[in-house]
Amino acid sequence: MTTHADPSYVDPTMINPRAVRLVEAFKQALMRLRDEEGLTFDDLKAAADLLQRVQTATGAPLALAAMPLYSELFQGGQDGYTPSDDVESPTYFPGSQRMDNPGILPMREDEPGTPLIASGRILDGHGQPLAGAKLEIYHAADNGNYSGLYDDGVPKGNLRGHLFTDADGRYAFTTISPVAYVDPVTAAVEGVAEAAAAIGRSSYRPAHIHYEVHHPDLIRPWRGEVYFTGDPVIPVDFVGPNIAQPVLQADSVLHDDPADIAAHGFDGPYRTAEFDFILKTRTSPETATVKKRPA
Structure with a gap:
Protein backbone atom coordinates (compact mmCIF):
# COMPACT_ATOMS: atom_id res chain seq x y z
CA MET A 1 0.00 0.00 0.00
CA ALA A 66 39.80 11.73 1.28
CA MET A 67 41.90 12.48 4.39
CA PRO A 68 44.81 14.03 2.41
CA LEU A 69 42.39 16.80 1.44
CA TYR A 70 41.71 17.90 5.00
CA SER A 71 44.27 16.37 7.36
CA GLU A 72 46.29 19.59 7.59
CA LEU A 73 43.25 21.39 8.99
CA PHE A 74 42.39 19.01 11.81
CA GLN A 75 45.32 16.71 12.52
CA GLY A 76 48.88 16.95 13.75
CA GLY A 77 48.81 18.55 17.18
CA GLN A 78 48.46 22.06 15.75
CA ASP A 79 51.12 24.19 17.48
CA GLY A 80 52.25 21.37 19.74
CA TYR A 81 50.72 23.08 22.80
CA THR A 82 47.00 23.24 22.26
CA PRO A 83 45.41 19.94 21.22
CA SER A 84 44.39 19.17 17.67
CA ASP A 85 40.80 18.60 16.65
CA ASP A 86 41.22 14.89 17.28
CA VAL A 87 41.19 13.38 13.81
CA GLU A 88 41.97 9.82 14.83
CA SER A 89 44.72 8.29 12.74
CA PRO A 90 43.58 5.38 10.53
CA THR A 91 46.71 3.53 11.68
CA TYR A 92 45.74 3.54 15.38
CA PHE A 93 44.59 0.41 17.21
CA PRO A 94 43.56 0.31 20.89
CA GLY A 95 44.87 -2.17 23.41
CA SER A 96 48.62 -1.73 23.02
CA GLN A 97 51.08 -3.50 25.32
CA ARG A 98 52.40 -1.66 28.36
CA MET A 99 56.16 -1.02 28.45
CA ASP A 100 58.55 -0.18 31.24
CA ASN A 101 59.91 3.37 31.40
CA PRO A 102 62.56 3.28 30.06
CA GLY A 103 61.45 0.39 27.91
CA ILE A 104 61.49 -1.22 24.49
CA LEU A 105 58.66 -0.77 22.01
CA PRO A 106 57.28 -4.26 21.24
CA MET A 107 58.96 -5.56 18.10
CA ARG A 108 60.17 -8.73 16.42
CA GLU A 109 63.53 -10.17 17.42
CA ASP A 110 64.92 -9.48 13.94
CA GLU A 111 63.18 -6.11 13.46
CA PRO A 112 65.03 -4.43 10.58
CA GLY A 113 66.21 -0.85 10.84
CA THR A 114 68.53 1.45 12.73
CA PRO A 115 67.93 1.43 16.50
CA LEU A 116 66.51 4.64 17.97
CA ILE A 117 66.43 5.75 21.61
CA ALA A 118 63.64 8.31 21.97
CA SER A 119 63.30 10.31 25.17
CA GLY A 120 62.02 13.55 26.64
CA ARG A 121 59.56 15.01 29.11
CA ILE A 122 55.87 15.81 29.22
CA LEU A 123 55.30 19.26 30.75
CA ASP A 124 52.43 21.67 31.26
CA GLY A 125 52.38 25.30 30.13
CA HIS A 126 54.17 26.37 33.31
CA GLY A 127 57.01 23.93 32.64
CA GLN A 128 55.91 21.59 35.41
CA PRO A 129 56.11 17.82 34.78
CA LEU A 130 53.03 15.71 34.15
CA ALA A 131 53.82 12.64 36.21
CA GLY A 132 51.91 9.46 35.42
CA ALA A 133 50.88 10.61 31.94
CA LYS A 134 50.02 7.73 29.63
CA LEU A 135 52.00 7.95 26.41
CA GLU A 136 50.71 5.83 23.51
CA ILE A 137 53.40 5.20 20.90
CA TYR A 138 53.33 3.57 17.48
CA HIS A 139 54.92 3.94 14.07
CA ALA A 140 55.54 2.19 10.77
CA ALA A 141 58.14 -0.52 10.29
CA ASP A 142 61.28 -0.13 8.21
CA ASN A 143 59.32 -1.12 5.09
CA GLY A 144 56.71 1.57 5.76
CA ASN A 145 53.92 -0.79 6.85
CA TYR A 146 51.90 -0.39 10.04
CA SER A 147 51.18 -3.61 11.90
CA GLY A 148 47.60 -4.80 11.84
CA LEU A 149 46.55 -3.01 8.65
CA TYR A 150 47.23 -5.87 6.27
CA ASP A 151 47.46 -9.64 6.61
CA ASP A 152 51.22 -9.68 6.13
CA GLY A 153 52.19 -12.01 8.97
CA VAL A 154 53.44 -9.18 11.22
CA PRO A 155 52.02 -9.29 14.78
CA LYS A 156 49.24 -6.73 15.22
CA GLY A 157 51.00 -5.17 18.21
CA ASN A 158 54.35 -4.77 16.47
CA LEU A 159 55.91 -1.35 17.11
CA ARG A 160 52.93 -0.37 19.26
CA GLY A 161 52.96 0.20 23.00
CA HIS A 162 52.37 2.58 25.89
CA LEU A 163 54.17 3.71 29.02
CA PHE A 164 53.65 6.09 31.93
CA THR A 165 55.90 9.06 32.69
CA ASP A 166 57.93 9.11 35.90
CA ALA A 167 57.76 11.70 38.68
CA ASP A 168 59.72 14.19 36.54
CA GLY A 169 57.48 13.66 33.53
CA ARG A 170 60.23 11.76 31.74
CA TYR A 171 59.85 8.99 29.19
CA ALA A 172 62.34 6.89 27.25
CA PHE A 173 62.03 3.92 24.95
CA THR A 174 64.04 2.06 22.34
CA THR A 175 62.63 1.34 18.90
CA ILE A 176 63.85 1.41 15.30
CA SER A 177 64.17 4.65 13.35
CA PRO A 178 61.06 5.33 11.24
CA VAL A 179 61.58 5.99 7.55
CA ALA A 180 59.66 7.83 4.85
CA TYR A 181 57.00 5.55 3.39
CA VAL A 182 54.30 5.26 0.79
CA ASP A 183 51.23 3.09 1.24
CA PRO A 184 51.77 0.40 -1.41
CA VAL A 185 48.08 -0.19 -2.09
CA THR A 186 47.26 3.49 -2.53
CA ALA A 187 50.41 4.13 -4.57
CA ALA A 188 49.42 1.39 -7.02
CA VAL A 189 46.14 3.12 -7.88
CA GLU A 190 46.34 4.69 -11.33
CA GLY A 191 46.50 8.47 -11.08
CA VAL A 192 47.57 8.83 -7.43
CA ALA A 193 51.24 9.58 -8.07
CA GLU A 194 50.34 11.91 -10.94
CA ALA A 195 47.78 13.77 -8.80
CA ALA A 196 50.33 14.24 -6.00
CA ALA A 197 52.97 15.47 -8.43
CA ALA A 198 50.50 17.87 -10.03
CA ILE A 199 50.20 19.79 -6.76
CA GLY A 200 53.91 19.59 -5.97
CA ARG A 201 53.76 16.73 -3.50
CA SER A 202 55.46 13.37 -3.17
CA SER A 203 53.57 10.09 -2.83
CA TYR A 204 55.54 9.56 0.40
CA ARG A 205 54.99 10.60 3.99
CA PRO A 206 58.01 11.78 6.02
CA ALA A 207 59.32 9.60 8.85
CA HIS A 208 57.36 10.10 12.06
CA ILE A 209 56.20 8.57 15.32
CA HIS A 210 52.57 8.73 16.44
CA TYR A 211 51.90 9.74 20.03
CA GLU A 212 48.85 10.11 22.21
CA VAL A 213 49.12 11.72 25.64
CA HIS A 214 46.48 11.05 28.28
CA HIS A 215 46.45 12.75 31.69
CA PRO A 216 43.65 13.94 34.03
CA ASP A 217 44.92 17.54 33.90
CA LEU A 218 44.72 17.77 30.10
CA ILE A 219 41.65 19.44 28.64
CA ARG A 220 41.50 16.51 26.26
CA PRO A 221 44.05 13.93 25.09
CA TRP A 222 46.78 15.22 22.81
CA ARG A 223 47.13 13.32 19.54
CA GLY A 224 49.78 14.02 16.96
CA GLU A 225 52.88 12.97 15.11
CA VAL A 226 56.48 13.88 15.87
CA TYR A 227 58.78 14.24 12.85
CA PHE A 228 62.54 14.66 12.45
CA THR A 229 64.36 17.89 11.72
CA GLY A 230 65.85 18.10 8.24
CA ASP A 231 63.71 15.37 6.69
CA PRO A 232 63.58 16.36 2.98
CA VAL A 233 60.16 14.76 2.56
CA ILE A 234 58.44 17.21 4.95
CA PRO A 235 58.07 20.06 2.39
CA VAL A 236 56.43 17.69 -0.11
CA ASP A 237 54.48 15.53 2.36
CA PHE A 238 51.66 13.60 0.66
CA VAL A 239 49.07 14.87 3.15
CA GLY A 240 50.54 18.37 3.25
CA PRO A 241 53.71 20.02 4.57
CA ASN A 242 51.95 22.07 7.25
CA ILE A 243 51.14 19.00 9.33
CA ALA A 244 54.81 18.73 10.40
CA GLN A 245 55.20 22.08 12.12
CA PRO A 246 58.76 22.91 13.33
CA VAL A 247 57.61 22.57 16.96
CA LEU A 248 56.67 18.97 16.15
CA GLN A 249 60.13 18.04 14.86
CA ALA A 250 62.78 16.30 16.96
CA ASP A 251 66.51 16.43 16.32
CA SER A 252 67.90 12.98 15.54
CA VAL A 253 71.58 12.25 16.20
CA LEU A 254 73.54 9.33 14.71
CA HIS A 255 75.98 7.56 17.05
CA ASP A 256 78.66 5.47 15.35
CA ASP A 257 81.47 5.23 17.93
CA PRO A 258 82.20 1.49 18.42
CA ALA A 259 82.68 1.80 22.18
CA ASP A 260 79.42 3.76 22.50
CA ILE A 261 77.58 1.23 20.35
CA ALA A 262 78.85 -1.66 22.45
CA ALA A 263 77.95 0.11 25.69
CA HIS A 264 74.34 0.34 24.55
CA GLY A 265 74.23 -3.27 23.40
CA PHE A 266 73.66 -2.59 19.72
CA ASP A 267 75.30 -4.35 16.78
CA GLY A 268 75.78 -1.18 14.73
CA PRO A 269 75.19 2.58 14.69
CA TYR A 270 72.10 3.88 16.47
CA ARG A 271 70.23 7.16 16.76
CA THR A 272 68.87 9.23 19.62
CA ALA A 273 66.06 11.78 19.52
CA GLU A 274 64.83 13.99 22.35
CA PHE A 275 61.43 15.67 22.32
CA ASP A 276 59.58 17.50 25.08
CA PHE A 277 55.80 17.67 24.95
CA ILE A 278 54.62 21.01 26.37
CA LEU A 279 50.85 20.65 26.64
CA LYS A 280 48.01 22.87 27.76
CA THR A 281 46.25 21.71 30.92
CA ARG A 282 43.25 23.07 32.78
CA THR A 283 45.50 25.44 34.72
CA SER A 284 48.05 26.29 32.00
CA PRO A 285 48.34 29.75 30.42
CA GLU A 286 46.63 30.30 27.09
CA THR A 287 49.96 30.31 25.29
CA ALA A 288 53.35 28.85 26.10
CA THR A 289 56.74 29.12 24.47
CA VAL A 290 58.21 25.82 23.43
CA LYS A 291 61.83 26.07 24.55
CA LYS A 292 64.59 24.48 22.52
CA ARG A 293 66.97 22.16 24.31
CA PRO A 294 70.41 23.67 24.86
CA ALA A 295 72.99 22.69 22.25
Missing part, protein backbone atom coordinates in the same frame (compact mmCIF):
# COMPACT_ATOMS: atom_id res chain seq x y z
CA THR A 2 1.34 3.41 -0.99
CA THR A 3 1.26 6.19 1.57
CA HIS A 4 0.72 9.64 0.11
CA ALA A 5 2.33 12.62 1.87
CA ASP A 6 2.89 16.25 1.07
CA PRO A 7 6.23 16.24 -0.84
CA SER A 8 6.87 19.85 0.16
CA TYR A 9 6.71 19.14 3.87
CA VAL A 10 9.95 19.20 5.88
CA ASP A 11 9.69 18.44 9.57
CA PRO A 12 11.01 21.61 11.25
CA THR A 13 12.22 19.61 14.25
CA MET A 14 14.65 17.76 11.95
CA ILE A 15 16.38 20.88 10.65
CA ASN A 16 19.92 21.39 11.96
CA PRO A 17 20.85 25.10 11.66
CA ARG A 18 24.56 24.33 11.86
CA ALA A 19 24.30 21.82 8.99
CA VAL A 20 22.43 24.41 6.92
CA ARG A 21 25.16 27.01 7.54
CA LEU A 22 28.01 24.60 6.78
CA VAL A 23 26.50 23.35 3.52
CA GLU A 24 25.82 26.90 2.38
CA ALA A 25 29.36 27.99 3.30
CA PHE A 26 30.78 25.02 1.41
CA LYS A 27 28.79 25.91 -1.71
CA GLN A 28 29.88 29.53 -1.43
CA ALA A 29 33.51 28.38 -1.24
CA LEU A 30 33.04 26.27 -4.37
CA MET A 31 31.47 29.22 -6.17
CA ARG A 32 34.48 31.39 -5.30
CA LEU A 33 36.78 28.69 -6.65
CA ARG A 34 34.66 28.52 -9.80
CA ASP A 35 34.71 32.27 -10.35
CA GLU A 36 38.25 33.07 -9.16
CA GLU A 37 40.22 29.92 -9.97
CA GLY A 38 38.27 28.38 -12.84
CA LEU A 39 37.01 25.32 -10.96
CA THR A 40 34.89 23.16 -13.27
CA PHE A 41 32.49 20.31 -12.76
CA ASP A 42 34.98 18.06 -14.55
CA ASP A 43 37.60 19.00 -11.95
CA LEU A 44 35.32 17.84 -9.14
CA LYS A 45 34.37 14.70 -11.03
CA ALA A 46 38.03 13.80 -11.65
CA ALA A 47 38.83 14.22 -7.94
CA ALA A 48 35.81 12.14 -6.93
CA ASP A 49 36.70 9.40 -9.41
CA LEU A 50 40.26 9.18 -8.06
CA LEU A 51 39.03 8.97 -4.47
CA GLN A 52 36.59 6.25 -5.46
CA ARG A 53 39.39 4.22 -7.07
CA VAL A 54 41.47 4.57 -3.90
CA GLN A 55 38.52 3.47 -1.78
CA THR A 56 37.90 0.45 -3.98
CA ALA A 57 41.56 -0.59 -3.93
CA THR A 58 42.14 -0.14 -0.20
CA GLY A 59 38.73 -1.04 1.18
CA ALA A 60 38.94 2.06 3.38
CA PRO A 61 35.85 4.23 3.89
CA LEU A 62 35.60 7.00 1.32
CA ALA A 63 35.93 9.61 4.08
CA LEU A 64 39.26 8.05 5.01
CA ALA A 65 40.44 7.99 1.40
Whole structure:
Protein backbone atom coordinates (compact mmCIF):
# COMPACT_ATOMS: atom_id res chain seq x y z
CA MET A 1 0.00 0.00 0.00
CA THR A 2 1.34 3.41 -0.99
CA THR A 3 1.26 6.19 1.57
CA HIS A 4 0.72 9.64 0.11
CA ALA A 5 2.33 12.62 1.87
CA ASP A 6 2.89 16.25 1.07
CA PRO A 7 6.23 16.24 -0.84
CA SER A 8 6.87 19.85 0.16
CA TYR A 9 6.71 19.14 3.87
CA VAL A 10 9.95 19.20 5.88
CA ASP A 11 9.69 18.44 9.57
CA PRO A 12 11.01 21.61 11.25
CA THR A 13 12.22 19.61 14.25
CA MET A 14 14.65 17.76 11.95
CA ILE A 15 16.38 20.88 10.65
CA ASN A 16 19.92 21.39 11.96
CA PRO A 17 20.85 25.10 11.66
CA ARG A 18 24.56 24.33 11.86
CA ALA A 19 24.30 21.82 8.99
CA VAL A 20 22.43 24.41 6.92
CA ARG A 21 25.16 27.01 7.54
CA LEU A 22 28.01 24.60 6.78
CA VAL A 23 26.50 23.35 3.52
CA GLU A 24 25.82 26.90 2.38
CA ALA A 25 29.36 27.99 3.30
CA PHE A 26 30.78 25.02 1.41
CA LYS A 27 28.79 25.91 -1.71
CA GLN A 28 29.88 29.53 -1.43
CA ALA A 29 33.51 28.38 -1.24
CA LEU A 30 33.04 26.27 -4.37
CA MET A 31 31.47 29.22 -6.17
CA ARG A 32 34.48 31.39 -5.30
CA LEU A 33 36.78 28.69 -6.65
CA ARG A 34 34.66 28.52 -9.80
CA ASP A 35 34.71 32.27 -10.35
CA GLU A 36 38.25 33.07 -9.16
CA GLU A 37 40.22 29.92 -9.97
CA GLY A 38 38.27 28.38 -12.84
CA LEU A 39 37.01 25.32 -10.96
CA THR A 40 34.89 23.16 -13.27
CA PHE A 41 32.49 20.31 -12.76
CA ASP A 42 34.98 18.06 -14.55
CA ASP A 43 37.60 19.00 -11.95
CA LEU A 44 35.32 17.84 -9.14
CA LYS A 45 34.37 14.70 -11.03
CA ALA A 46 38.03 13.80 -11.65
CA ALA A 47 38.83 14.22 -7.94
CA ALA A 48 35.81 12.14 -6.93
CA ASP A 49 36.70 9.40 -9.41
CA LEU A 50 40.26 9.18 -8.06
CA LEU A 51 39.03 8.97 -4.47
CA GLN A 52 36.59 6.25 -5.46
CA ARG A 53 39.39 4.22 -7.07
CA VAL A 54 41.47 4.57 -3.90
CA GLN A 55 38.52 3.47 -1.78
CA THR A 56 37.90 0.45 -3.98
CA ALA A 57 41.56 -0.59 -3.93
CA THR A 58 42.14 -0.14 -0.20
CA GLY A 59 38.73 -1.04 1.18
CA ALA A 60 38.94 2.06 3.38
CA PRO A 61 35.85 4.23 3.89
CA LEU A 62 35.60 7.00 1.32
CA ALA A 63 35.93 9.61 4.08
CA LEU A 64 39.26 8.05 5.01
CA ALA A 65 40.44 7.99 1.40
CA ALA A 66 39.80 11.73 1.28
CA MET A 67 41.90 12.48 4.39
CA PRO A 68 44.81 14.03 2.41
CA LEU A 69 42.39 16.80 1.44
CA TYR A 70 41.71 17.90 5.00
CA SER A 71 44.27 16.37 7.36
CA GLU A 72 46.29 19.59 7.59
CA LEU A 73 43.25 21.39 8.99
CA PHE A 74 42.39 19.01 11.81
CA GLN A 75 45.32 16.71 12.52
CA GLY A 76 48.88 16.95 13.75
CA GLY A 77 48.81 18.55 17.18
CA GLN A 78 48.46 22.06 15.75
CA ASP A 79 51.12 24.19 17.48
CA GLY A 80 52.25 21.37 19.74
CA TYR A 81 50.72 23.08 22.80
CA THR A 82 47.00 23.24 22.26
CA PRO A 83 45.41 19.94 21.22
CA SER A 84 44.39 19.17 17.67
CA ASP A 85 40.80 18.60 16.65
CA ASP A 86 41.22 14.89 17.28
CA VAL A 87 41.19 13.38 13.81
CA GLU A 88 41.97 9.82 14.83
CA SER A 89 44.72 8.29 12.74
CA PRO A 90 43.58 5.38 10.53
CA THR A 91 46.71 3.53 11.68
CA TYR A 92 45.74 3.54 15.38
CA PHE A 93 44.59 0.41 17.21
CA PRO A 94 43.56 0.31 20.89
CA GLY A 95 44.87 -2.17 23.41
CA SER A 96 48.62 -1.73 23.02
CA GLN A 97 51.08 -3.50 25.32
CA ARG A 98 52.40 -1.66 28.36
CA MET A 99 56.16 -1.02 28.45
CA ASP A 100 58.55 -0.18 31.24
CA ASN A 101 59.91 3.37 31.40
CA PRO A 102 62.56 3.28 30.06
CA GLY A 103 61.45 0.39 27.91
CA ILE A 104 61.49 -1.22 24.49
CA LEU A 105 58.66 -0.77 22.01
CA PRO A 106 57.28 -4.26 21.24
CA MET A 107 58.96 -5.56 18.10
CA ARG A 108 60.17 -8.73 16.42
CA GLU A 109 63.53 -10.17 17.42
CA ASP A 110 64.92 -9.48 13.94
CA GLU A 111 63.18 -6.11 13.46
CA PRO A 112 65.03 -4.43 10.58
CA GLY A 113 66.21 -0.85 10.84
CA THR A 114 68.53 1.45 12.73
CA PRO A 115 67.93 1.43 16.50
CA LEU A 116 66.51 4.64 17.97
CA ILE A 117 66.43 5.75 21.61
CA ALA A 118 63.64 8.31 21.97
CA SER A 119 63.30 10.31 25.17
CA GLY A 120 62.02 13.55 26.64
CA ARG A 121 59.56 15.01 29.11
CA ILE A 122 55.87 15.81 29.22
CA LEU A 123 55.30 19.26 30.75
CA ASP A 124 52.43 21.67 31.26
CA GLY A 125 52.38 25.30 30.13
CA HIS A 126 54.17 26.37 33.31
CA GLY A 127 57.01 23.93 32.64
CA GLN A 128 55.91 21.59 35.41
CA PRO A 129 56.11 17.82 34.78
CA LEU A 130 53.03 15.71 34.15
CA ALA A 131 53.82 12.64 36.21
CA GLY A 132 51.91 9.46 35.42
CA ALA A 133 50.88 10.61 31.94
CA LYS A 134 50.02 7.73 29.63
CA LEU A 135 52.00 7.95 26.41
CA GLU A 136 50.71 5.83 23.51
CA ILE A 137 53.40 5.20 20.90
CA TYR A 138 53.33 3.57 17.48
CA HIS A 139 54.92 3.94 14.07
CA ALA A 140 55.54 2.19 10.77
CA ALA A 141 58.14 -0.52 10.29
CA ASP A 142 61.28 -0.13 8.21
CA ASN A 143 59.32 -1.12 5.09
CA GLY A 144 56.71 1.57 5.76
CA ASN A 145 53.92 -0.79 6.85
CA TYR A 146 51.90 -0.39 10.04
CA SER A 147 51.18 -3.61 11.90
CA GLY A 148 47.60 -4.80 11.84
CA LEU A 149 46.55 -3.01 8.65
CA TYR A 150 47.23 -5.87 6.27
CA ASP A 151 47.46 -9.64 6.61
CA ASP A 152 51.22 -9.68 6.13
CA GLY A 153 52.19 -12.01 8.97
CA VAL A 154 53.44 -9.18 11.22
CA PRO A 155 52.02 -9.29 14.78
CA LYS A 156 49.24 -6.73 15.22
CA GLY A 157 51.00 -5.17 18.21
CA ASN A 158 54.35 -4.77 16.47
CA LEU A 159 55.91 -1.35 17.11
CA ARG A 160 52.93 -0.37 19.26
CA GLY A 161 52.96 0.20 23.00
CA HIS A 162 52.37 2.58 25.89
CA LEU A 163 54.17 3.71 29.02
CA PHE A 164 53.65 6.09 31.93
CA THR A 165 55.90 9.06 32.69
CA ASP A 166 57.93 9.11 35.90
CA ALA A 167 57.76 11.70 38.68
CA ASP A 168 59.72 14.19 36.54
CA GLY A 169 57.48 13.66 33.53
CA ARG A 170 60.23 11.76 31.74
CA TYR A 171 59.85 8.99 29.19
CA ALA A 172 62.34 6.89 27.25
CA PHE A 173 62.03 3.92 24.95
CA THR A 174 64.04 2.06 22.34
CA THR A 175 62.63 1.34 18.90
CA ILE A 176 63.85 1.41 15.30
CA SER A 177 64.17 4.65 13.35
CA PRO A 178 61.06 5.33 11.24
CA VAL A 179 61.58 5.99 7.55
CA ALA A 180 59.66 7.83 4.85
CA TYR A 181 57.00 5.55 3.39
CA VAL A 182 54.30 5.26 0.79
CA ASP A 183 51.23 3.09 1.24
CA PRO A 184 51.77 0.40 -1.41
CA VAL A 185 48.08 -0.19 -2.09
CA THR A 186 47.26 3.49 -2.53
CA ALA A 187 50.41 4.13 -4.57
CA ALA A 188 49.42 1.39 -7.02
CA VAL A 189 46.14 3.12 -7.88
CA GLU A 190 46.34 4.69 -11.33
CA GLY A 191 46.50 8.47 -11.08
CA VAL A 192 47.57 8.83 -7.43
CA ALA A 193 51.24 9.58 -8.07
CA GLU A 194 50.34 11.91 -10.94
CA ALA A 195 47.78 13.77 -8.80
CA ALA A 196 50.33 14.24 -6.00
CA ALA A 197 52.97 15.47 -8.43
CA ALA A 198 50.50 17.87 -10.03
CA ILE A 199 50.20 19.79 -6.76
CA GLY A 200 53.91 19.59 -5.97
CA ARG A 201 53.76 16.73 -3.50
CA SER A 202 55.46 13.37 -3.17
CA SER A 203 53.57 10.09 -2.83
CA TYR A 204 55.54 9.56 0.40
CA ARG A 205 54.99 10.60 3.99
CA PRO A 206 58.01 11.78 6.02
CA ALA A 207 59.32 9.60 8.85
CA HIS A 208 57.36 10.10 12.06
CA ILE A 209 56.20 8.57 15.32
CA HIS A 210 52.57 8.73 16.44
CA TYR A 211 51.90 9.74 20.03
CA GLU A 212 48.85 10.11 22.21
CA VAL A 213 49.12 11.72 25.64
CA HIS A 214 46.48 11.05 28.28
CA HIS A 215 46.45 12.75 31.69
CA PRO A 216 43.65 13.94 34.03
CA ASP A 217 44.92 17.54 33.90
CA LEU A 218 44.72 17.77 30.10
CA ILE A 219 41.65 19.44 28.64
CA ARG A 220 41.50 16.51 26.26
CA PRO A 221 44.05 13.93 25.09
CA TRP A 222 46.78 15.22 22.81
CA ARG A 223 47.13 13.32 19.54
CA GLY A 224 49.78 14.02 16.96
CA GLU A 225 52.88 12.97 15.11
CA VAL A 226 56.48 13.88 15.87
CA TYR A 227 58.78 14.24 12.85
CA PHE A 228 62.54 14.66 12.45
CA THR A 229 64.36 17.89 11.72
CA GLY A 230 65.85 18.10 8.24
CA ASP A 231 63.71 15.37 6.69
CA PRO A 232 63.58 16.36 2.98
CA VAL A 233 60.16 14.76 2.56
CA ILE A 234 58.44 17.21 4.95
CA PRO A 235 58.07 20.06 2.39
CA VAL A 236 56.43 17.69 -0.11
CA ASP A 237 54.48 15.53 2.36
CA PHE A 238 51.66 13.60 0.66
CA VAL A 239 49.07 14.87 3.15
CA GLY A 240 50.54 18.37 3.25
CA PRO A 241 53.71 20.02 4.57
CA ASN A 242 51.95 22.07 7.25
CA ILE A 243 51.14 19.00 9.33
CA ALA A 244 54.81 18.73 10.40
CA GLN A 245 55.20 22.08 12.12
CA PRO A 246 58.76 22.91 13.33
CA VAL A 247 57.61 22.57 16.96
CA LEU A 248 56.67 18.97 16.15
CA GLN A 249 60.13 18.04 14.86
CA ALA A 250 62.78 16.30 16.96
CA ASP A 251 66.51 16.43 16.32
CA SER A 252 67.90 12.98 15.54
CA VAL A 253 71.58 12.25 16.20
CA LEU A 254 73.54 9.33 14.71
CA HIS A 255 75.98 7.56 17.05
CA ASP A 256 78.66 5.47 15.35
CA ASP A 257 81.47 5.23 17.93
CA PRO A 258 82.20 1.49 18.42
CA ALA A 259 82.68 1.80 22.18
CA ASP A 260 79.42 3.76 22.50
CA ILE A 261 77.58 1.23 20.35
CA ALA A 262 78.85 -1.66 22.45
CA ALA A 263 77.95 0.11 25.69
CA HIS A 264 74.34 0.34 24.55
CA GLY A 265 74.23 -3.27 23.40
CA PHE A 266 73.66 -2.59 19.72
CA ASP A 267 75.30 -4.35 16.78
CA GLY A 268 75.78 -1.18 14.73
CA PRO A 269 75.19 2.58 14.69
CA TYR A 270 72.10 3.88 16.47
CA ARG A 271 70.23 7.16 16.76
CA THR A 272 68.87 9.23 19.62
CA ALA A 273 66.06 11.78 19.52
CA GLU A 274 64.83 13.99 22.35
CA PHE A 275 61.43 15.67 22.32
CA ASP A 276 59.58 17.50 25.08
CA PHE A 277 55.80 17.67 24.95
CA ILE A 278 54.62 21.01 26.37
CA LEU A 279 50.85 20.65 26.64
CA LYS A 280 48.01 22.87 27.76
CA THR A 281 46.25 21.71 30.92
CA ARG A 282 43.25 23.07 32.78
CA THR A 283 45.50 25.44 34.72
CA SER A 284 48.05 26.29 32.00
CA PRO A 285 48.34 29.75 30.42
CA GLU A 286 46.63 30.30 27.09
CA THR A 287 49.96 30.31 25.29
CA ALA A 288 53.35 28.85 26.10
CA THR A 289 56.74 29.12 24.47
CA VAL A 290 58.21 25.82 23.43
CA LYS A 291 61.83 26.07 24.55
CA LYS A 292 64.59 24.48 22.52
CA ARG A 293 66.97 22.16 24.31
CA PRO A 294 70.41 23.67 24.86
CA ALA A 295 72.99 22.69 22.25
